[in-house]
Amino acid sequence: MQEKIIEIKKGIKLHLIKNDKFKTNLISVFITRPLNREEVTKNALIPAVLRRGTENLKTQEDINKQLENMYGSNFNCGIEKTGDNHVIKFYLESLNDNFISDTESLVQNSINTLFDIVFNPLLIENKFNTEYIDGEKNNLKQIIDAKIDNKNLYSLIRCTEEMYKDKPYSLYKYGYSEDLEKIDAKNLYEYYTKVINESKIDIFISGDLDSNQIENIVRENMNIKKLNDREGKFIVNIQDSENINNDKVNEVEEKMDVTQGKLVIGLNINNVRKDDKNTMFRVILYNTILGDSANSKLFQNVREKAHLAYTTRSTYIRPKNIIFVRAGIEIDNYQKALDIIKEQLEDMKNGNFTDDEINNAKNYLYSSINSIEEEQDTEITYYFGQELSQAFYSPEEYKKNIELVNKEQIINIANNISINTIYFLKK
Amino acid sequence: MQIIENTKVKEKLYIDKLENGLTVMIIPKKGIRKKYAIWGTHYGSNNSKFMASGEKEITIVPDGVAHFLEHKMFEQEGGTNSLDVLSALGVNANAYTTNDHTAYLFESTENFEPAFDELANYIQHPYFTDENVEKEKGIIGQEIMMYDDEPNWVVYINAVKAMYSKNPVRLDIAGTIESISKIDKDILYKCYNTFYNPSNMVLVLCGDFEPEKTIEYVKQKQVNKEKVGKIDRIYEEEPEEINQKEIIKKMEVSIPSFIIGYKDKVVTNDIVKRHIAVEIILNLIIGKSSNLYKELYNSGLMLQEAELAYEFTDNYAYIMIGGQSKKPKEVQEYLNKEIENMKKSGLNEEDFKRIKRMIYGDYVKEFNEVGDISRMFLADYFKGINSFDYIEEIEKIDIEYVMSVFKEVFNEDKQVISIVEPLN
CATH class of the missing domain: 3.30.830.10 (Metalloenzyme, LuxS/M16 peptidase-like)
Incomplete structure (x- = not known):
């Protein structure tokens, strides 16, 4: 196993991990930003909206049909808190070309499909689709409310909140219901553009693959070509107990x-x-x-x-x-x-x-x-x-x-x- | 030793039956560092009533004994605990109990042989005392209480209860705090001696093994026990009808969870084919690309893709469609309407082909990881299935057969709903 890191643009890294142990290739895109109260809810909403449709695959149904046709490729997205960073994550797992009878390359198709979802969202009059935004706002509200449902997880979240009062690390990764009201198709698209233009982006591709060929596919992808150099600011995760008053338990x-x-x-x-x-x-x-x-x-x-x-x-x-x-x-x-x-x-x-x-x-x-x-x-x-x-x-x-x-x-x-x-x- | 090869997933299965009756399956994986061993007995929580081979009387034990045994098997004479020994070797060891089997496993990247010696030793040498049995009651009691707080577990077990009135699948695998209080060491020995005979057990190994060498090594680790004949597993007769249409339970949750279940009949032929057919149907009805899912999602009635499952052994079989919704009953209505329409209009050929392709891909993916592979071969073996069969059958299955299963199984008189809803 070895990891090869290639800087595609400033702030955008391609990590290639060659590994012949699996029947699948796994492709992921991670977008990283420093955690803060103003952005946390919007970040959580972005992957939910993006998975609803792209310029090429306009509805969730279109995306899902495409994935099923690609021998049941699995798409997944979500949001994670890692130290004081908020990471928007996208994954696509598909069969390695050795296990299918088709002549066309499933790996190329997979990379392009994932980039299409992340970087080429469906736009209507230069903003997100309002119907998708409304649906996903409701959805996210329910996810936020569901914090109490899993009691083990809830108690861990609560302990974290107590330890990091008013600090970024106390933030709930899915955000806050009260922030949702202010979000609409126009301002979320503006925010999304900012995220895509400014944030640190890491692309990981793992599988039994030819590194040069994969690097080429990534570099030649239209959605990647559109991206610019960026600072890609994030908080380096170091051992930092910046917490918290410790005079008394x-x-x-x-x-x-x-x-x-x-x-x-x-x-x-x-x-x-x-x-x-x-x-x-x-x-x-x-x-x-x-x-x-x-x-x-x-x-x-x-x-x-x-x-x-x-x-x-x-x-x-x-x-x-x-x-x-x-x-x-x-x-x-x-x-x-x-x-x-x-x-x-x-x-x-x-x-x-x-x-x-x-x-x-x-x-x-x-x-x-x-x-x-x-x-x-x-x-x-x-x-x-x-x-x-x-x-x-x-x-x-x-x-x-x-x-x-x-x-x-x-x-x-x-x-x-x-x-x-x-x-x-x-x- | 028999060798079965599958050219589609490019894997081989070596299978042998040892002199003492133990079935051994080895799936070699060249170049993989992790080695996985799982040793299981065809004995689970459903087997509280049985007639041991050679006996004339039925034995009835308290609910939860199979799971209790699973906890106690690690205990060794002299106070050592095999779980500690295995952990000290740096291997990841565990065990689990299902309705029809119990399994002990570990995965290692180093120290495979000493770890396997320990596994073979503790499985073949039980050591139960009054004291170590008593102490486990507190721990298992906490395990039972933990599940009681988990809405996903509650909604699941209530769905099974709604379908089944007699079959023990409706009971908690761990039993109840009351039922486990009656367990003592004699009961444990009785069940151990009945079900932990090598002829009722299977060992599966997956990783970088040389099968011929490995099988000789495994043979050396065997304790010879007298082979037992057939064990009669006794189940009360389960009516074909469901037990009750719905079970609703209130818990401190934010949004209702539901499971819609269909009670299926137990079949003995074509079980793999039937399983695949049900998977295809579930995806056609309410899978992520279905019209129904689109409708439910867009109207806010479902938040994410439904969880779909078909579970079966030789004494029960059921289908589950689960998810979260503000209005589970409306989801049920939509579902029933869609099923009626699809029965009339027939299944769409293009959708059928696409779903088949997807399921083929899913099956191949099952062969990615040594642990997944081993657990799959073990669980399928106890159902009388060779896991490769799925890869072969999916190619052959046709739309007419799927339609016939659809009409036979998805009927409202066999349907139940279980809901966990918020307190107020």
Whole structure:
């Protein structure tokens, strides 16, 4: 596996990943902008509108028929928050030409179709189609309202909001209902033009492909030719705990009609120098030992010993340098669970973990690093993550860095960790 | 060892039955780093009532035993837990229980052999004690409660309940907090000895394997057990009719979710062909390029493409159309009107060809990832299907056959609706 990066225009990169393991090619376009309150809802609306029709395929039905004819190519789009960036994502997955009997090239057709959707939207009198805008505004409103439906996710979102009050990272990736009223076919198209002309664009193409041929197809595409050089401003994802008042733990309880209580604890990692790239690897190990595998302290103590939870784990949010600890528990067991979790944090501080635990965690991490190239979307996500953090490690270098971490360094991380917020969703 | 090749997806299946009765399937994938192993028993949550081979009396166990066993199999003598051992080796291990089978799996990029030794060891050596059985009740209790909070799960299980009045498919796979409280180690051993006999089990391996060598290696890891004869799986007789037309449940959600279900009859012949036909029909009726979907989307009645599914074993079969809508009942009306019209007008030849092409592509994509491939071969095997059959049958299927299945299955007297709606 190797990634070849080609600058198509200033601010527009083509990433080619040659990999012959799959029966499919995966093509994606990521448009990245710094997160902010004014744009967040509009960004969420854009992919929804674009998938409705292009100048060539005027309706969703036309697009879908075309995809079905292309041996069921899958189109997908969405919006993600990565650190303090908002990323509009488009994907098209189609069969590699080796598995079809047609003479025409499915890969060329796929690249052109995806670019058509992203860069060549259906316009009526120089603005978006009003019917599509109205429909998608209603749709997005319902998605925003549906924030409460998945209680696990909701509690995580709420804990994030508490930790990053009034900061960009607290923003909900789908935006806010009240912003929708102001959006219409004209001003959204104007905004879209700005986005397409100014934003950082990354195109990833993965599969069993001839790099020169693919580069050519991309460069010769009419929609790509139309694009200009741009600054492509984005927020480099570095270890930045810019948060949040940490004098005293913020404890939040919220009530909803739930059977099980959802506990989320947000941890800060303090005293990190921004230019110190080694910290990341140390925190990754800390987090794995604390709660990221079946051998972890949380799984062993909260689940296996105290039988308080079925799911309990910790997750390291690298771009923000924070950790979330989560557990689904009986509501009455709140204090018990919290005490046990705090004990685990103390144990980490005091170095109460063995060399075996460190080695197990390292093995676990090697395995997930080895798996990166085994799935096309994982591979793309890995390289895009590096693009946004501007830190480039091959999987082998990544493993090397993990290998170098020692116990003392993990203890040092543990002693710089503090609880920022404890959020509990209960009945 | 038998070799079955499929030239369209360019894959081979090596299949063998070992002396102890275990079926082994190997799908070699050259140059892939990940190796996947899955070992399953043809025993799931639906099998709470059975007659073990050689016995004359029916055994009835509490609901949720198959899933409980799945949790407890990792426990080893001396207090070690195989899940910990596997994690320490850096492999990703897991297990799951369905209505008709239970499976133990891991995926590795290194340490395949020590991990496989552990898998083979814990599956063939159960260790249940009163104490370790008791402790699991708390954990599984939380698992059950977690699902109770998930609207998607609730709307699904209620749809099945609406269709089925007797078949255990209508029950939670994990059982209930009440039913699992009655489980003890003797029950677990009884079910283990009945269903975890190699002759009732299948092992599937996918990755960069040399099949001849690998099969010899697998043989060395076998514990010889006395082969068992036929196990009688007993199901109460399920009427052809649905149980109830609708189930509506209120939960704290923002928008209703719904599933429209059709109860199908269990067939024994042409199951693959029937499955493909149902998939084609569902796409023609309400797929992403259908007139009906366009209408529902444009009128704001549906937010995104419907989820379409056909589920079946040898004791149940049903179809599901699911989604979110402010007015699920209106979606149902639109659907029924469309189905009546399509029955009259017949299926459109061009649409039919396009959907066939799409489904062919979907089937080929199933062969992308070692885990997906392994799980597919395992699940299909327990249904009596070789997964390659789908690739072959899709080419052959014709519009007349699809039309006949359409008329037979999609009838309102077999239709139910399950809705989860907001509290107020």
